[in-house]
Amino acid sequence: MARSSPAAEEDIPGVPARRAALRLLDAVLRRGDPLDQAAPPVLRGIERGDDRALALAIAHEALRWMPDLDRLIDSATRQPLPDDAKARSVLRLMLAQALRLGLPPHAVIATGLPLLVGGPRRLAHGVFSAVLRGDGLPEAPTLPHAVHDRWSAAWPGRVDAIAAGLAVPPPLDLSLRDAARTAEWADRLGGVSLAPGHVRLARSGPIEQIEGFAEGAWWVQDLAATVPARLLGPGEGRRVLDLCAAPGGKTMQLAAAGWQVTVLDKSARRLERLGENVARIGLAVDVVVADAMQWRPAELYDAVLIDAPCSASGTCRRHPDVLHRLVDQSGLEDLQRGLLERASGALRADGRLVYAVCSLEPGEGEAQAAWVKALGPVPITPNQLPDGIAPTPEGWFRSDPGMLAEAGGIDGFFAAMWEK
Template identity: 80%
Template sequence: MNAHSQDETPGVPARRAALRMLDAVLRRGEPLDQAAPPILRAIERGDDRALATAIAQEALRWLADLDALIDGATRQVLPDDAKARSVLRIMLAQALRLELPPHAVIATGLPLLMGGPRRLAHGVFSALLKSGQRLPDAPTLPDAVRARWDAAWPGRVDAIAAGLAVPPPLDLTLKDASRTAEWAERLGGSSLMPGHVRLARAGAVEALAGFGEGAWWVQDLAASVPARLLGAGEGRRVLDLCAAPGGKTMQLAAAGWKVTALDKSARRLERLTANLTRVGLEAEVIAADAMQWRPEEIYDAVLLDAPCSATGTCRRHPDVLLRQPPFGELAELQRNLLERAAGALKPGGTLVYAVCAMEPAEGERQADWVRALRPDPIRVDELPEGIAPTAEGWFRSDPGMLAGAGGIDGFFAARWVKGAG
């Protein structure tokens, strides 16, 4: 047990964990999903761990707007890294976003400022709530992000921001797409395309029907599109580059492909292997750097879900918008990986390139750069209902799409065929 948690008000350890996660992201620049596990390890109850994560995520999602409220209620602006500012962020996130009772927020928040300006925090929090202050309908995007996306997607930025206002629903990919209607009914969800079920987020994923028998895995609808673009495997061989944690590997194996799954992270491949075991699917798993690895054979298809800025996942990972990714380095790596992927492909074989990024430099410009392969335009019937291919025959989604159905992550995918010559 964490030393702080002894003799504390119930709920304080969860808020302390949220505060530590906020600090890890904002001061040390760590991704939230990397910072969270060691911080949450000391919290015994699963619901307390979930609450701590939700508080941190909402504070990050609405960071600029929470800071604007705080600055409007203080005579002197608190430094960005002041502990009192961070405590107020998580207190306001609980009251305004998670709708927790103000007395509970105060009772579990002020102890985090032991020896600090508790009276200031109490006064600011109470004054904001008493005056009826609210957050806007959509979170304010960081200035650099808004500028990039305004230039890339004219007229789309407000819709994208609106798509970030609430955490996304839970998307499942089914092992057997023919049972879509059955699983949608059994789980009380809806489906936006065959092999997909969407649920409201509630409780532990492991407790849902079908988890133990390996009937499905968690995968955002957009992330499921690239593997779908390769169709049925019918025993042919496919190379899944940068494969961990394995969602696309499982899709390909379930579609009848003989899969070679390659990733340079042995730790992430352990998770991929565990996922394969749970759902009862098989793949050849190789731990290697795709830029160094030499395949012993060439493949009927290659799927490259390339390392990227991950800005398209900002609905579920709001912290990605608070970091400045090394776009130049990523673009160079993506091009090099595309060349490697094309070299591993048989004549007549199919290559799919994908990134979970909102940046054209990582998606559209990379696809436009590919000249050695013949474009194979994506068809509207291969995409979720409500999303059409681009004029170039590419797949592009953003968090402002499918708003009435729960939204979708930002993603890009393109497809080519290798000539026989």
């Protein structure tokens, strides 16, 4: 039988989604792009929302389980495929579909092999079939070597739990505009609450179709990410500066809690998105487009919240691409210290400063908090944190993806608070 042409194979249902997943994998592994940044242009040509979601799910699972998928591929080949070989990438995607997404092998083969135009299709078919006859994947994903070595040194008693926390995509966390209606919204949405103003749902369908979206009753925000704003408590009309604010989850928390919020970010595009989010929720904030390292406030604030630029390694359970993009963070750590100094200067006497990063790197969290000497530490108390998480002995907040496992997990985060 003659082999069909590449153009004809592109017409096979499902092939465009798999080709998009391959491009996403290439963007992360070869160019080092964040998946969220690479996705919009790659998925733009795919009309069906289900196909766009499938492409993202395939790429996510391939990245989440990549060391284990590579081990399976290598076990079925006489000579290892080069790390950057297209056949290896295609096999990663094919195996992720069969072993993690539960798609039928015949459908995976029919939509995967066309990606290897002019390539070793017979080899890929043979490797795929051989792997499916084997033992499959472990219960928890294996961390990339560099990540495992660094986190083993930083968190020797937690690294296995962190890896286990990455095994499945996380549930969907919502922050409520009105925390007093937590029980009502948990019941209406069929979710559970782990803190006031929070509802957790099993992932299901487009966000826009969930009840309450159109009326601005909630926004998507991981439970860990809600802690920094919670630390400042009710605003009661006081003024707070939200540095590096976009996309605005903490901004909306502060505004909903009664703070007069000034949001500052140097990215006009990100602030435009923040403005759209705030408008949907029905809140009002003052927006400033500026570099926090250059901007000078006209008057001092009662509180400052820094959600500092960081490696974002703590978000690896929902953004597994970050595991393959972690590089030297010394430049970011210098910026973080600069932001802490600038924020201190924007505080009035008795004002409070909260510093936070969505990072598992101690150099971006614990080391930065220990560096602050000019302000008086304000220990975080257990009642300020979600049930099941306690403050550190230093009075800081530290979470990792291995915590709250029975409740669906939580992102890795760090926060500390001081008073001027």
